[in-house]
Every structure is written in C-alpha cells, then in structure tokens.
Amino acid sequence: MPLVDLDRFDFLYANRVKGMKTAATRDLMATLSRPGIISLAGGFPDTRAFGEEAFREISRNIASDAAQALQYGPTAGLEAIKDVIVEVMGAEGTPARQEDVFVTTGAQQGLDLIAKVFLDEGDAVLCEGPTYAGALNAFASYRPRIAHVPMDRAGIIPVAARETLKRARKGGLHVKFLYTVPNFQNPAGVTMVAERRRELLEMAREFDLVIVEDNPYGMLRFEGEPLPSLAALEQEEGDLDRVVYLGTFSKIFAPGVRLGWVHAQPGILHKINVGKQGADLCSSNLSQMMISSYFQNADWRAYVRRLTSMYKERRDAMLDSLAEFMPKEVYWTHPEGGLFVWATLPSYLDATAMLPRAIARNVAYVPGEGFYGGAPGTGKNNMRLNFSFVEPERIRRGIELLSEVIRERMELRSDLERGSHRKESAIHGGRAAAFGSGTDG
16 A cells, blocks of 8 residues: 655645644553553543443443434433533532533533634734643644743642733733633642632633633642632632633543533624534534433432542552652652642653653653643653553553653763763863973973
C-alpha cells in the first residue's frame, strides 16, 4: 500500500488547523495498551466498577422503547435526561432548572461549542496554569491567545489574574472568558478555596467576563467539606448570567456514553444550540436513555460512593509511594478528590525527554508541557500522575520504577557537573602553570 503524503494539501488547509495539536494522552494510547506497562498517564475512571449485571439491567429497561433510543432527538436533549442533570447538580449543591440545561456529546463538546460561540481569532482566554489540555485543544481551532494565571495549593491566584486582565485591557486584548476547573483540578489536583471563588466572580463583573466552570470531578471528594460551585455562588449573590457551568457523566457513570451538559442563561444556550446543530444535530438518544434509566431506577449515589472509596484508596497508595520512593527534591500536590497528582521535578529535568526512558521501564505519565498553551518549555519539569485506573500494588510499583528513572537522570546530571568542574579545574590549573612559568622568566 503506497504511503500517503500527509503534507500534500497543506495549501488547502484552513488557518485554524495550524493551532491544533493532538493531546499528549491521546498520543500515548497505543503505548499504554502494551502488555505489562503501568499507566499513570490516562485520566480514566475505572469502568470495571460498574458491573456487567447493572449494564444488562439498563439494556433491558430501554429495550421496550428501542425505536426512540435509535432515533434522532432534540438538539438540546431529552426531557428525562435534563431532569437527571437537575438532580445531579442539586446533589452537588447547585440549584438548576431544566430550561437552563443543554445536553452535549461529552463536556468536551461543550468546550468546543463555548469556544465557537465566544471566540474570534485573536481574542484571549484566561486559564489556570497549568490547565486541562483538552480545553486548550478545543479552544485552539478558534485561534485565541491563551493567558495562563499561576496557581498555588489554594487554586488560581486572584491577584495574578487581576494583573493579567489589567495588562490585557491596557494592551487592547479582548479577554472573552476565564476558564477554570475549580475542584480537584486537571492536571494539578488542587481545589480553589471558597474565598477565591467569590473573588473570581467579583473580577468577572468588574471586567465584564464570562466564567466557564468545568466541574467533572466535583462529586469525587475523598476528604474535607464540599465547596459551593461558582454557579451556586452566583445564584446566591443574585447574579444569574455570568457563569457557564460544564458537567459530565464520564466520571460518575461512564465516559463511553459521551454525554455531558452546559448550564447557562438562555441567550448563551440559544447560540450553543445553533452551534450544535451544525456539529452533530443531537447527542445520542441511546446514551441519554441509558443514563436516565440508571439514575431513575438505581442507587446512583451509592455507586459514586463506591467509586470515591476506591479512588481514595488508590490516591493514598500513590501519595504513600511518592513519599517512600521519590528523591527529596521532588514535590507533589495532595488532592482531596478527583483523579490526579501533579509532581514537580528539579528545574533542570525535562519530563518530556525523560518519558521514553520511563516507558522502556514499563511506566508512563503525562509530561507537564502539554498543559500550557504558549511559551515552549513551560511545565517541562512537571508530570501528571493518574491514580484512578490502576490497582494500589501496581501504583506502588509504578512509582518505584518512575523514581528510579528520575534518580538516574539526577545522577547523570550530577556526574556531568562533576566532570565539567574537573575539566574546568584542569584547564584553569594548566593556565596558572603556564602563566607562572612565564612570570618566572
């Protein structure tokens, strides 16, 4: 079979394609399926916890209405699934109305539709630094400027966000929205404290911005008290149109159904409706009916509790293993929920360059560079580690292997520095002898 010349039609491709990149986790998929590899890379929930019998029960429940399940549906989603979404948001403490809910093909489509609705080329988006790589990919085709705001263990730093917005305004840059993952952030695992959530809302009003609140992990809390969503705080403060809330069934049901939602004011939802009609007409009725059947007839809260209990055990295994095996120069976050730990290596190490060596040792992670859109090299000494899909004993072994790779790179650096110092000393010593010989006449 002849090779396809992938660059043959470069002159025909749209300019927006130039800003698009594949996600590092997607690129790693083929490698991660290799037998024996311990993957700490993907952000996969453990769908094995769902169980075959529960799946069969759902299938039996919807079989009686197979005609509707296999048919087109309304663009905004079926009424039954919207009722479920309102229930789920209520369980998280965010009041919602059915008419303010719009169903999407995964929250990822929600990100794309929001970008399509709001962004012109050259507009700016304020994001946490680091931020979810899938969001950067969704935004990239609309060719915005990405401005990252640093975080600490309490989430995005409001003072830094305000300064960034001031500079953008002074420079004539139009910032359209602020994108945040406030709970157990992907990739950093940190949670934004309540005070900063209120500060962001105040800032959005001051600079007349929309806030895109992406909350896929909010129900996966292992410890601490739940915090109000930005959408809930906005309603509490009587401001009902600034937060665009994204949710998904990927983490509390299963990612394979590809179903998420947007909760926003009617004007925004109308624009999203038009955008979705041009994308896929409607999300799958089959997926919507499967989820509706399960959430209406089963104890979905108990299932989420089982997931969080399992993920907590795996989070603890990862944190304990990091403390046991990693060099003292390596630091990491302590997530109170979610799926990820963010590790910071010594500044001279490059996690991207180190990845092939790790894979050769049968362990994988996602390098930090992919979670920044902008200056090359940012996040190069960081890595995202996932604990949700691997059993505790394999997590421990994976961290042990990874720590060996890191130590080897650190020792190599140390050896190179010692060799460089010895060479430098020899050169300087030789020069001193020569100069001395000359001086002595």
